[in-house]
Amino acid sequence: MTDVVTIKRVVDECYDTKTFVFDWEAEARPGQFIMIWVPGIDEIPMSISGIDGREKSVTVKAIGEATRAIHGFKAGDRLRIRGPYGNGYDLGRGNLLIVGGGVGTAAVMPAVTTTGADTILAGRTQNDIIMEGVATSHSDNVWIATDDGSRGFHGNAVQLMKEKAALKRYDCVIACGPEVMLWFTYQACKELGIDCQLSLERYMKCGAGVCGCCVMDDSRVCRDGPVFDSEKLAKLSEFGVSKRDECGRTVKFR
Amino acid sequence: MTDVVTIKRVVDECYDTKTFVFDWEAEARPGQFIMIWVPGIDEIPMSISGIDGREKSVTVKAIGEATRAIHGFKAGDRLRIRGPYGNGYDLGRGNLLIVGGGVGTAAVMPAVTTTGADTILAGRTQNDIIMEGVATSHSDNVWIATDDGSRGFHGNAVQLMKEKAALKRYDCVIACGPEVMLWFTYQACKELGIDCQLSLERYMKCGAGVCGCCVMDDSRVCRDGPVFDSEKLAKLSEFGVSKRDECGRTVKFR
Amino acid sequence: MVSLKTSIGGIDLDKPGMVASGIMDETGPSMVRMFSCGAGAVVSKSVGLEPNAGHANPCFTEVDGGYVNAMGLPNPGIELFREEMETATRAGKVVGSIYGAGPEDFSMLAGKMEDYGACAVELNLSCPHAKGYGMEVGTDPSMVKEIVSAVKSAVSIPVWAKLTPNTHILPSIGMAVQEAGGDAVVAINTLKAMVICPEFARPLLSNKFGGLSGSAVKPVGVRAVYDLRTVLDIPIIGVGGISNWRDAAEYIMAGASAFQVGSAIGTVGPEVFGSINEGLSSFMEEYGYPSIGSMTGVAHD
Amino acid sequence: MVSLKTSIGGIDLDKPGMVASGIMDETGPSMVRMFSCGAGAVVSKSVGLEPNAGHANPCFTEVDGGYVNAMGLPNPGIELFREEMETATRAGKVVGSIYGAGPEDFSMLAGKMEDYGACAVELNLSCPHAKGYGMEVGTDPSMVKEIVSAVKSAVSIPVWAKLTPNTHILPSIGMAVQEAGGDAVVAINTLKAMVICPEFARPLLSNKFGGLSGSAVKPVGVRAVYDLRTVLDIPIIGVGGISNWRDAAEYIMAGASAFQVGSAIGTVGPEVFGSINEGLSSFMEEYGYPSIGSMTGVAHD
Numbered sequence A, B: 001m002t003d004v005v006t007i008k009r010v011v012d013e014c015y016d017t018k019t020f021v022f023d024w025e026a027e028a029r030p031g032q033f034i035m036i037w038v039p040g041i042d043e044i045p046m047s048i049s050g051i052d053g054r055e056k057s058v059t060v061k062a063i064g065e066a067t068r069a070i071h072g073f074k075a076g077d078r079l080r081i082r083g084p085y086g087n088g089y090d091l092g093r094g095n096l097l098i099v100g101g102g103v104g105t106a107a108v109m110p111a112v113t114t115t116g117a118d119t120i121l122a123g124r125t126q127n128d129i130i131m132e133g134v135a136t137s138h139s140d141n142v143w144i145a146t147d148d149g150s151r152g153f154h155g156n157a158v159q160l161m162k163e164k165a166a167l168k169r170y171d172c173v174i175a176c177g178p179e180v181m182l183w184f185t186y187q188a189c190k191e192l193g194i195d196c197q198l199s200l201e202r203y204m205k206c207g208a209g210v211c212g213c214c215v216m217d218d219s220r221v222c223r224d225g226p227v228f229d230s231e232k233l234a235k236l237s238e239f240g241v242s243k244r245d246e247c248g249r250t251v252k253f254r
Numbered sequence C, D: 001m002v003s004l005k006t007s008i009g010g011i012d013l014d015k016p017g018m019v020a021s022g023i024m025d026e027t028g029p030s031m032v033r034m035f036s037c038g039a040g041a042v043v044s045k046s047v048g049l050e051p052n053a054g055h056a057n058p059c060f061t062e063v064d065g066g067y068v069n070a071m072g073l074p075n076p077g078i079e080l081f082r083e084e085m086e087t088a089t090r091a092g093k094v095v096g097s098i099y100g101a102g103p104e105d106f107s108m109l110a111g112k113m114e115d116y117g118a119c120a121v122e123l124n125l126s127c128p129h130a131k132g133y134g135m136e137v138g139t140d141p142s143m144v145k146e147i148v149s150a151v152k153s154a155v156s157i158p159v160w161a162k163l164t165p166n167t168h169i170l171p172s173i174g175m176a177v178q179e180a181g182g183d184a185v186v187a188i189n190t191l192k193a194m195v196i197c198p199e200f201a202r203p204l205l206s207n208k209f210g211g212l213s214g215s216a217v218k219p220v221g222v223r224a225v226y227d228l229r230t231v232l233d234i235p236i237i238g239v240g241g242i243s244n245w246r247d248a249a250e251y252i253m254a255g256a257s258a259f260q261v262g263s264a265i266g267t268v269g270p271e272v273f274g275s276i277n278e279g280l281s282s283f284m285e286e287y288g289y290p291s292i293g294s295m296t297g298v299a300h301d
């Protein structure tokens, strides 16, 4: 579905991240994403970071031309979007532990608000922690981890996750963040013997499962994903290893 | 909606009229019609003569090439149809008297089975009376009129209608039959001071309100009709007077 | 206050949306109705020299996103059409659409339409399913030039040429119209199409071939208008799949000075003109376009 | 028992449906997946001489009844494509789609595809949105002839030419392919199209122009195949808007020996091949068509 929506509100999440709230009739599930047009510049994928009836939001970290341009948008401005795309999380897999790393927090937040499950928010420093308010208003246990120890647990998301999983029985970890974090999350869950659902990113053009540019092995991240569970991750030889560039060439991560 | 349906049953109604029953998922209202393709020959409009959940029917009088070809169809044969088209009857206009003349009975029968209202079935002779069984199983009062007096009332539908309307208060007459019968029905209702809803026929090509070939004055019989009430009939200068041929030329009835 | 007024060559319209040829415009009273629904003008059914019953049924079907039709240009012939035009022109501006096999036919028909009070004539050079007419003449630039020139010298009302999108030389055809003195081009007519019914192992339409219209063709029509705008100076009228104000705005921004609505009169109803007019007005109000002219072609900047 | 086997020139397929070029066929593993979903063959993404990132985003959008895209032929270049082909050809028949600016490009690319194990090459003479490639060469019969002839002498595998519907001379283009010794034609590629966003007063796609695909174009594709069948002797492969068995049957009855599915891999999913195969089988069973060949072109009788 393509649509033009009006920004109702812009919320500053931290020094480089803003949330844009708009009304949109579309049915969206936690873990899905949309494509946002930035006229004259680009069209880019963004997770749906909030779902409250018809009110939806995206939470954008300014890292390049398109995301910086979006940061210039104000209440009343229009966004031309399409979606929602992707499979989303299966929230019915028992006791969940939700982990958001950096702006990856945006992707898991609707899972937090829907389930109220225990949540870890991680970032490099205390200034990189986003959406804590929304999380704490829906979940009783929100734990913070920072790489530099400036707030909460001193260490990364995966380390804190292991610690928490040792104290309480979780059936499934839901996480989004940088691929290296997700790779270690996956390894940790394997060791812990629990399922996980991780939201991955690849370069996207159509977003709709047509062009094939976002594939990992034989799976379209935009359509068969972006959420993959342990079983599927085990079959993705490219997970944590390589991605395809805009030409379809393989690019190794290391 | 276009569809291909399978004939389940063929019912002989009288010497020149057969009913073809098929399952069709479409939502249809009493008074609507479909277009039936007769491959290699024609495509023609037919009232929906039965609506029983997904089971629908048409009742066809063999008068020319296409209708004769349809009479050759058997259970198991396929029909390529489109529709339903048209506005249908408004069955909520008080106490109804339903009148079917000849094969026009087909168009009013779903109104009879839906409301169980008093019904007049008219024909030239007793052999032209159709669908009496269905009518009597839904309505307590089913009266027959034949022009030659071979059954029931000796006279035409309009004469019997006037007689019945003198005995009981009806709010609205629903009728279908030859245009001359409908013209007199309209006049009679005017005299009686009651509303009527008459189902008219004009040459149809698209059936969908696009081509404009079926217009009477500025109304599309296929879309704004085929059912017109007293108020609308009063504005149709061509009612009972003239029709358009396939070229769009006016042809006077008399 | 924004204005929906527009002008196409010499013709001023109060509202930019017209009824496309072939839809609810074969009779005088139905054309009158379309004015009252908010059409700025009505283009008549394409009329030829003689009465024509058109192709036998079936000549129409719904398909995903539109219709496929092969009406086959049914019309009562130019002589009888006088009466319909007299009724219609009393209520509003009527553009007389005509079809013929060559310059003489078109000139003769255009002259009659002028006599009948048409505000302009639209030459159907683009019907994809009538043998010897329509797009068979409309994909030959020299033939197009000849026809438009002939009609231009035969009448004093503006001459519009309706073009087919079923060609890779659309811009050349547009140029031929302009060079011959044509006052506007209308794009697009239907796309060449066919529907086969597997159960009966044959094409559905009695004419086998037909033309695709409706929202399915909108992106093709917008592209055609955009392409034409890059080469032409004369006004363009956009048609193809318009059913709401956004569709109309797309055509206008692509370069159209006015637009026509066909299939949506079936899918939405004649009220479609009212809702397009309303939607366009509020959009123009909010986005600061005082007039249709100020929006025409802005997607090229 | 009915058989879904079909043959196109020298190529025998177990199932008549192939993946159309450009959909889930840029990498080896995704092509392998399509076989397991029931595709009888996969046509690769169109590959050129050099790596190409394609057009910038946005290069795709949904529209009523389909998609408009201007991917701009992204591909890793023929050298790197070897690896993808090696993976894919191990799992099934792969047709190598290629694009180039002239006979030399096409011959060189075709040779590589043959080396890589392609069972045939498909010449993209029809992409509507890549400057200097695709339909710009594909609407010139003499150029088409030259390219097909050149490729025919360069390789020994069958040579298919994929044609554009954006022209009124489609039959002549088809004849050019046949006269040059081409083994089959594939029709249709996308329709020239554009999407404008009124709120932003500009075309949506970074390339401005794109191509329309999906169910919206099906009646146009069926018509194209029907028209080609009336003039050609070589096999035709139908593509455009196929998403169920009825659509496939329409193309086959219009004259196609096989068909391709593109957009429906998005709208329905890769499972679309399985459901088309099932539906076709039961239809053929009930209506007494023992083979695809026995159904090919029956709508002409």
Ligand SMILES: Cc1cc2nc3c(=O)[nH]c(=O)nc-3n(C[C@H](O)[C@H](O)[C@H](O)COP(=O)(O)OP(=O)(O)OC[C@H]3O[C@@H](n4cnc5c(N)ncnc54)[C@H](O)[C@@H]3O)c2cc1C
Pocket (backbone or CB within 6 Å): A033, A042, A043, A044, A045, A046, A047, A048, A049, A058, A059, A060, A061, A062, A063, A064, A065, A066, A067, A068, A103, A106, A107, A200, A201, A202, A203, A204, A205, A226, D057
């Ligand atoms: C499913 C998904 C969900 C995402 N959700 C969010 C989110 O909620 N919040 C957020 O801030 N970011 C999110 N992203 C990342 C976001 O799309 C990129 O940050 C953005 O595209 C960068 O664009 P740019 O022009 O600002 O930077 P650029 O300088 O153009 O690119 C920087 C990097 O961003 C990535 N990127 C750029 N374009 C694309 C594209 N079309 N598809 C995928 N990645 C791209 C690439 O890794 C690139 O190297 C998500 C990405 C995906 C695939």
Ligand SMILES: Cc1cc2nc3c(=O)[nH]c(=O)nc-3n(C[C@H](O)[C@H](O)[C@H](O)COP(=O)(O)OP(=O)(O)OC[C@H]3O[C@@H](n4cnc5c(N)ncnc54)[C@H](O)[C@@H]3O)c2cc1C
Pocket (backbone or CB within 6 Å): B033, B042, B043, B044, B045, B046, B047, B048, B049, B058, B059, B060, B061, B062, B063, B064, B065, B066, B067, B068, B103, B106, B107, B200, B201, B202, B203, B204, B205, B226, C057
């Ligand atoms: C809304 C509507 C509902 C109808 N319902 C029924 C019904 O339930 N049962 C029934 O038996 N008949 C019904 N008819 C009439 C039926 O359509 C004609 O009897 C049929 O078309 C005759 O076709 P033919 O080839 O057998 O005869 P032909 O010899 O071709 O035509 C005989 C007459 O039938 C009428 N007719 C033919 N084609 C059409 C057409 N495309 N549109 C309208 N009229 C046409 C004309 O008056 C014509 O003179 C209905 C007509 C309309 C308009």
Ligand SMILES: Cc1cc2nc3c(=O)[nH]c(=O)nc-3n(C[C@H](O)[C@H](O)[C@H](O)COP(=O)(O)O)c2cc1C
Pocket (backbone or CB within 6 Å): B210, B211, C020, C021, C022, C023, C045, C046, C067, C069, C071, C073, C097, C124, C127, C162, C188, C189, C190, C212, C213, C214, C215, C217, C239, C240, C241, C242, C260, C261, C262, C263, C264
């Ligand atoms: C039923 C029907 C009849 C048509 N008849 C004509 C015609 O007589 N002359 C003409 O120029 N165009 C004719 N057209 C084409 C339309 O005027 C218009 O160009 C086309 O349908 C695209 O617009 P739309 O998508 O709004 O319908 C006809 C279209 C339809 C659907």
Ligand SMILES: Cc1cc2nc3c(=O)[nH]c(=O)nc-3n(C[C@H](O)[C@H](O)[C@H](O)COP(=O)(O)O)c2cc1C
Pocket (backbone or CB within 6 Å): A206, A210, A211, D020, D021, D022, D023, D045, D046, D067, D069, D071, D073, D097, D124, D127, D162, D188, D189, D190, D212, D213, D214, D215, D217, D239, D240, D241, D242, D260, D261, D262, D263, D264
């Ligand atoms: C996203 C996308 C990419 C395409 N890329 C190519 C291509 O590289 N080469 C080609 O010949 N056709 C390409 N096509 C055209 C398709 O192969 C096909 O001809 C067209 O989409 C019509 O079929 P469909 O309606 O089943 O999609 C592409 C189509 C789409 C939608």
Ligand code: FES
Pocket (backbone or CB within 6 Å): A203, A204, A205, A206, A207, A208, A209, A210, A211, A212, A213, A214, A215, A220, A221, A222, A223
């Ligand atoms: S982005 Fe096109 S298939 Fe995923």
Ligand code: FES
Pocket (backbone or CB within 6 Å): B203, B204, B205, B206, B207, B208, B209, B210, B211, B212, B213, B214, B215, B220, B221, B222, B223
């Ligand atoms: S039959 Fe075409 S408008 Fe009624």
